[in-house]
Amino acid sequence: MLGYVVNGLAAGGGYALAGVGLSFTIGVARVLNFAFGSFYMLGAYLVAYMTGNAVGLGYLLAVFAMLAGVLVIAYAFGRGVVLPVAHRSEAAVMIATLAASLFITNIALQLFGSDVTFIRSPFEDHVYHVGDARVSQQAIIALIAAPLVTVALVAFLRHTLLGARIRATAQNPQLAGATGINVSSVFLTAVVIGTMLAALAGALYGPTTVIDVFGGDGMLLKAFTVAALAGMGKLWGGDDRRRGDGHRGERLQRVRDALVRRGVHLRAAGPDAAVLPAGRVPRAMTPTMTTAEPKASPATSARPRRRWTLAWVVAAPTLLWLVMLAVDDSTSSILQLAAVVAALAVSFQIVYGLLGELSLGHAALFGVGAYAYASLASRHQPIVLAVVAAGVLGLLAGAAVAAVTVRLGHAYFAVATFAVASLGAVAVSSSGPLGREQGIIGVPAFPGLPGLSQPQTQLIYTGGVLLLCLACLALFRRTRAGLALETVRADAALARALGVDVALARIVATGLSGLLAGIVGAVFAQQARYVSPDVFGLYYIVTPLAVIVVGGLRWTAGAVVGAVVVVVVPQLVGLSPIANQIFAAVVLFAVVVLAPEGVAGALARIGRRERALPTSLGVAAPPDAPPGEPGEVVLKADGVTVRFGALTAAADVSLELRAGEVLGLIGANGAGKSTFVNAVSGLAPLAGGRVWVGGTELTKRRAHVRVRHGLARTFQQVLIAEDLTTRQNLAVAASQGRFFRTRASGQAIERAAADCGLTPLLDVHASALSFMDRRLLSIAMALAPEPAVVLLDEATAGLSEQERVSVRQLVRGVAGTRGTAFIVIEHDVAFVTEVSDRMAVMNHGRLIVEGPSGVVLADPEVVTSYLGTA
């Protein structure tokens, strides 16, 4: 017994060492390195090679030589793979390192072959007998290595200057830079140290077991588990929960980051520098105000779109038929594989392209479908039943994965789905009825089609499932559910504010994706005539990803283009399977670094330059109505208190708002205005107090529900779904985030657009709009659900004098004609004075004064709070 424990601990030592390395990389460089497992394998293999017959070094010498070699490789990896993408999204880093992992694994396969090998270590030969098990010296070494290295690492971090610098960078990279620390160098050091520890783990643990090229994948998951259990803390990412009146420095950084994310290139331009977004038509910033003559007829009507769709419905199957007739058998089998991969990629696109979550588990859903079909069909069940089962199981698996991971951050989601795929492989490999490692052979194919040969039939089936997936994607993108997903992708906080149930959206997306992946799995199984645990493997995880990234995430037909590049071309050229995968890895990495939007992005950029934008109509001046009596109370806040740790951002704030009123909320920076608004809209947790909208208490309700009770808001940054048109953005808002069209929404869209003068721009992509029009769109999105109360958070930031006049007219107009109540947070005191009926001032989290503007602004406490004391 004791022997098993010791051996188990030795294995644990190997994982622990790897875990230490991974946490170091994640903690300092904030990078989730998917190539980590490959370095573990590389360490083991290099030592095996050097202690083997060809070279014949002693074990210890081999380990040192290996470390020297890995140092060079790790440095190249850090500089060449990680640093170029480190400043971009977490997804970019994960994909880049995943590509590197595929690359390294296949190079190793090429060099070392797929046979297992051994490391000759003298320590493995010295064996102790503990109880009834044998424990080698090597196992003991592996066991004590992890704590020793950890102690050494901690000592290094704590007592050396370099260690202090590394810790400082881990805590606050920006401040570290300001202190003179070269943050990129520190990141690189962390990546190198982390990967070297992985290689060392491979070398130390390797002699106790067999080495094979695929040992790395499992190690990555084990290392990640160790690191997570050890308290890596919340991995960066997660939902964007707005933190309210954050420090201004942070806010500006967020604005900048948001703009950079949208492709606004911050080039230092020439003297006449309006810095323009790449590829967009420049629009003068002088808005067209006051007049409201309707200009050209609405940009595009529904009819051209239907014609376009009809063309595809006819052309695509015809094209498929022609291709089938034209190609020979060997090309046909290449195309069949490409079609399956592309179809799988399309199902993956629903989760990654629409929802924006990097799911690495598509192989699992695909595998589930393949095995379901294979086991049912080979047991003589009707084929239709087998296919349906495949789809249903895929759907359930997808929904289950999403439900379990729903509150986790992006990185956790990626790793969790990756783990599910690995789990799937293990599960089927150990299952007798599912054929263990051999899988299931002799899987029946779908019935032949009259007059067609076998390859032709299969091309029709595989091509057909691809067309089915494309059609589903294209149709789904147009539904309210599809649009709701895209808003989640744009910004989770925005989606919640519009009423989208983000958790449900994730489950729906992954479930639908699972349904399609399962069916594709069934088609694959019947085409290949067998299934094996390989369907859960790295090839089916990475290749669809590569296909989508190359083709373009945002393009419905992207998978087809991507599949041609990634699957068809290398096969036609006659690359070996290994070279094939290396090619896929290289292409994937190149695209991620150089052209992240893929072929689709390149085409879109060309297309956009040629189109001129219609101009917005501007906001009409409100009718000259006498100010009416304010109506009944529509918003009541009582004792609202918000704490972030030790900081009380809002303290006991109470106020009431009546229908048709405009309340200006002002205060010095850091006073708590945004925090209060976040608390009312449900995006910041209440430490105390209650909130009512209409008569309904919303204190404990989730954020996305609040819009359905009449509460809408905008954000300090302009938050809109960039990749959707104006109309689509408004559609999500008008349906209050629901997954289906509501009865009143069509009219609500038109009305909100008309209020803000955006009618001519309804079918224009939001990313092409000018800054002012985007600002107006975000306000229109708050008006579209026809709320009782609208919270406007710094709606005039960045606007010119003229544009502020428009916003003022808009607010007064809507308040007067529709009785909507507004809370307007502003720093521009002059603007607020003119737009509001009364004002409230916050300072240090408290509401200090409330009343008509003249009175409030003359109050000495208010003046002091703004101008300060010394």
Place this chain on the structure above:
Amino acid sequence: MALEVTGLRVAYGPITAVDGVSLTVEPRTVTSLVGPNGAGKSSAIRAIMGFVRSQGEVLLDGEPLSKRRTHARARAGLAYVPDGRGVFGDMTVKENIRVAAGAGWEARWEALAALFPVLGEKRAARASELSGGQQQALSIARALASAPRYILLDEPSMGLSPVAVKGVVEAIEQLSGTGVGVLLAEQNAALALSVSSMVHVMVRGEIRRSAEPGELRGTDELRALYLGRAAA
């Protein structure tokens, strides 16, 4: 010998946050940027430190900094105290100083502990355990620890109680005594007036008025700029 900023321009896409700001900071003096929120004071400071891309020239004692990254600017002699208390929370007070000071930090520590007694008292405490005012003192000391020639302070009084603000004022007054030049961005105009020898009033990205504190104190000028016409 001065920190010279000429024609500084910062744009975030279509928003121009800083539009042609020029100023000079002499050693041993405190220069302030005051103005209402959104005026661009923080953006200007962050651009000088190199956190955001900008146009225009930044010369530190004649050395051009415009093409250098943040850490290179820090090594050239520029130090930065961010808004919201820039300290390394999980490191002790002593370690915060050490990280900034580099080699020879022990000597620097003694000098700093003399200037900021709170550092000596709390040397082994984690930075996150200090009060807001203490953290701000630590942040300023950390900036001094790298022996800079100029220090940029971004809204040091924000979020602090009036008592802590007094501490900040004292700390700033100590700074010019050490020979560095200070550029201060402050929303709290009264504080800025009390410590500076030169004040630049920024509104919407531009400097509207440059004056010595005496000229602005007690007038309605600032009140009008901050609170709009209605208040003046």
